[in-house]
Amino acid sequence: MNSRHNARRHLLSISDLETADIERICDLTESFAEVSRRRIPRVPALRGRTVVWLFYEDSTRTRLSFEAAAKQLSADTVNFSVGSSSVNKGESLRDTVEAIEAMGIDAIVVRHSCAGVPHRVADWIDASVINAGDGCHEHPTQALLDLYTARNRLGDLSGASVAIVGDIAHSRVARSDVLAFTAMGAEVTLVAPRPLLPLSLEGWPVKVSHNLDEVLGEIDICYLLRMQLERAASLDVPSLREFRAEYGLDSARANRLRDGALIMHPGPMNRGVEIDGDVVERPNTVITEQVANGVAVRMAVLFLLLGSGLDTSENESMAA
Amino acid sequence: MNTRLAVVPHSGTVAIKGATVVDSNGSRQADVLVGDGRIIAVQAADDAADLTAERTLDASGCVVAPGLVDLHVHLRQPGREDAETVETGARGAALGGFTAVIAMPNTTPAIDSAAVVREVQDLGAGTCCDVYPSAAITLGRRGEELAPMAELVRLGVRMFTDDGAGVQSAMVMRRALEYASGLDHLNGGAAVVLAQHCEVEELSVGGCMHEGEWSSRLGLGGQPAEAEELMVMRDIALARLTGSRVHFQHLSTAGSVAMVRAAKQAGLPVTAEATTHHFTLTDACCADYDTVFKVHPPLRPEADVAALRSGLADGTIDAIATDHAPHTSDDKDKPFDSAPPGMLGLETALALALTELDLPIEQILALMSWQPAAIAGVDDRHGRPVAPGEPANLCVIDPSATWTVSGEEMACPSRNTPYEGRQLKGRVRHTLLASEPVVINGEAQR
Known part of the structure; x- marks a missing residue:
């Protein structure tokens, strides 16, 4: 999909990665998770490297997670806060990005409300670009931490059955997770009312269901997406009440999941909409683990892209 | 001879x-x-x-051959002289073989008054090409009140359009068609034509490319083909109701072509244009989020491209237009959803038609010279026989x-x-x- 880009230097889409790359990231994540558990969780792997956060859209956990990952690798970090920057004085995206690069940086982590912005940024500059969420397109590091978390619990995912439930159409997490889970051999079913699905699923390796109750007993992972509260106003669903009744995971539905089936959510959650409060507390609900693993996954991604790139593994010993 | x-x-x-x-x-x-x-x-x-x-x-x-006639150019003046001027646009037109261009009225201010019509006419005088300003159907292109059409026809305006937007209200469009049909006498009998940018905005809102396989994959908001087709359908009905001529601008979908074909078979007074980019490029061009491929109406899939080509071949589509739409790099270097739509066309249109269409040059010239000249009412000076x-x-x-x-x-x-x-x-x-x-x-x- 991103033929013009040197996919080995950037992480713009899960489709940039071969299955072997995903395996390597997961393996490396394991090593970095060990670093995170140390009393002084810091290795000098990226000392002297500078990473910039360019977040045009609000984010709490993704930015903090990247920040923690970079710090544990001893990278220098700079936060380009759009609210207080020249962007508010009318500076164009391209000027902003080129000015940041001129300061001598090694990687730029981009979040933007419009799909494709990280791809454009990668066209304009030489530094590595990491997509931290672009509009309704992709959120690759979220998908990688989802995979890592699921593998930790379930082992090999090939043949596993995953339901992704809720607002698929507007979800960058869904697009990345479909690519990531299917790359690992899992089968994905999208469960949503028609207005919350993209118009066309041509080329998507997925099944579709409009009936959550029908799929609950057959899945290994129930992945719930955040339901944006304004969707009812835009006629995507009649009301949040009706969405909850048809697609929300309450205790009764959670009880019908197979033993050991995982409940996942990228956060932030709307308790009482797509997920009920008591479901959050179940032992197989791994939402907190997802957040915890996010740091080590992002360490692995930063390390690979800023180290020697995805193509060689010579520097991986530095992780230990 | x-x-x-x-x-x-x-x-x-x-x-x-x-x-x-x-x-x-x-x-x-x-x-x-x-x-x-x-x-x-x-x-x-x-x-x-x-x-x-x-x-x-x-x-x-x-x-x-008779000089080419472009029914659809954006010369950006007044208002965006950094992107294009009437002078540079006329030069590009001449380099592309055009001797007449119809300038769209979505300037700043819009061409909806005698003053702005005269300004564009004055700017066009002495350039490389005859520049005919079209004028807005409604004041400010807002789709509410009619522009002073009689006054503007007296100044030589032959085509009215709110291009960049369609007239959303069926009633406003009905009244505009009825009113325009009584204006021919003001202009030496040359017909006045209303040209429509067909897009039902309720359906296209939030869209920045064709809604389909690619928009779904890329996570970009889509404009369905039906947003265009519903207005084509409506205006065919209004042409029947009023008996007035309707010209369909930049048709881009197979459904639109089929409806215009049927309307012509029914004897309704409709004409249509297709742009070079709509019959040479597809929505897959947007895969890298390159905003140069963002255009309005959006690039469509292969099946629509094929339908446009057959519409050009069988006479359903009367004219090839460019929809030449200059934008500065500063404006195009924006996120896909906020970059302005439009692409250059004047200097490549003829070569693209000759390269890409499997039609004899006589038919391509009909589509690019005398047929558009007749639609725009400039056939007193353009698209004439070489005699x-x-x-x-x-x-x-x-x-x-x-x-x-x-x-x-x-x-x-x-x-x-x-x-x-x-x-x-x-x-x-x-x-x-x-x-x-x-x-x-x-x-x-x-």
């Missing part, structure tokens, strides 16, 4: 030698002598030894010349051509406006 020539050259006369003449009467080998704004003589090739003029333009291996006494607005085309598209080399100050680096076949060698060579050997003279 084979009038013998005077031996003594007229002052300011130009002879075009060695070409095949192609016009609405067909093709034949002939040399053409022009002067004083008119065609003086058209002389069969075997008689050519007698033809002398002050200046001779070599046209061997070329086609000489003595006719206005000498001509282009000379080398159909076998190959060249590589380069935005840098274009007359337009903007660079947003989607064909950068593409090899094309067929190039304009000379363009004559009122018998003056405004382009000689691919070089603009003004």
Whole structure:
């Protein structure tokens, strides 16, 4: 999909990665998770490297997670806060990005409300670009931490059955997770009312269901997406009440999941909409683990892209 | 047509030698002598030894045809002179073989008053091309109150459109059609035409590309084909209701082509144009989020491209237009959803038609010269037969010349051509406006 880009230097889409790359990231994540558990969780792997956060859209956990990952690798970090920057004085995206690069940086982590912005940024500059969420397109590091978390619990995912439930159409997490889970051999079913699905699923390796109750007993992972509260106003669903009744995971539905089936959510959650409060507390609900693993996954991604790139593994010993 | 020539050259006369003449009467080998704004003589090739003029333009291996007419250009003046001016746009038009262009009214301010019509007419005077301003159907292109159409027709406006937006209200469009049908007498009997940008905004809101496989994958908001087709359907109904002419701008979908075909078979007074980019590019071009491919209406899938091509071949679509829409790099270097839609077209349109369409050059010239001239009501001066006494607005085309598209080399100050680096076949060698060579050997003279 991103033929013009040197996919080995950037992480713009899960489709940039071969299955072997995903395996390597997961393996490396394991090593970095060990670093995170140390009393002084810091290795000098990226000392002297500078990473910039360019977040045009609000984010709490993704930015903090990247920040923690970079710090544990001893990278220098700079936060380009759009609210207080020249962007508010009318500076164009391209000027902003080129000015940041001129300061001598090694990687730029981009979040933007419009799909494709990280791809454009990668066209304009030489530094590595990491997509931290672009509009309704992709959120690759979220998908990688989802995979890592699921593998930790379930082992090999090939043949596993995953339901992704809720607002698929507007979800960058869904697009990345479909690519990531299917790359690992899992089968994905999208469960949503028609207005919350993209118009066309041509080329998507997925099944579709409009009936959550029908799929609950057959899945290994129930992945719930955040339901944006304004969707009812835009006629995507009649009301949040009706969405909850048809697609929300309450205790009764959670009880019908197979033993050991995982409940996942990228956060932030709307308790009482797509997920009920008591479901959050179940032992197989791994939402907190997802957040915890996010740091080590992002360490692995930063390390690979800023180290020697995805193509060689010579520097991986530095992780230990 | 084979009038013998005077031996003594007229002052300011130009002879075009060695070409095949192609016009609405067909093709034949002939040399053409022009002067004083008119065609003086058209002389069969075997008689050519007698033809002398002050200046001779070599046209061997070329086609000489009535100048091309573009129903749809954005010249950005007044308002966005950094992107294009009437002067640079007219130069690009002449380089592309056009001798007449219809300037769209979505300027700042909009062309919806006598003052702005006169301004654009004045800016066009003395340029490389005849510039005919169209005017907005509604004040400010807001779709609410009608522009002073009679006053503007008196100034020479023949086409009205809110282009950039469709007239959303069926009632406003009905009234505009009814009112326009009574204005012909103000303009020497030349018909007034209402042209529609077909888009039901309720359905296209939030969309920045065609809604389908690619928009779904790329996570970009989509505009369904049906947003266009619903308004085509509505305006066909309004043409039936009012008996007034409707011209459909930049048709882009198979459904639109089918409806226009059926409307014409039913005898309704509708005409249609397709742009070069809609029959040469698809929505897959947006895969890298390159905003040069963002255009309005959006690029569509292969099946729509094929339908447009068959519509051009069978006469359902009457004209090829460019929808030439310059934007500065600053404006295009934005996120896909906020970059402005539009792409350059004037200097590549003819070559794309010759390269990409499997049609004889006679049919391509019909689509690009005399048919659009008739739709725009400029057929008193453009798209005329190449015959003595006719206005000498001509282009000379080398159909076998190959060249590589380069935005840098274009007359337009903007660079947003989607064909950068593409090899094309067929190039304009000379363009004559009122018998003056405004382009000689691919070089603009003004």
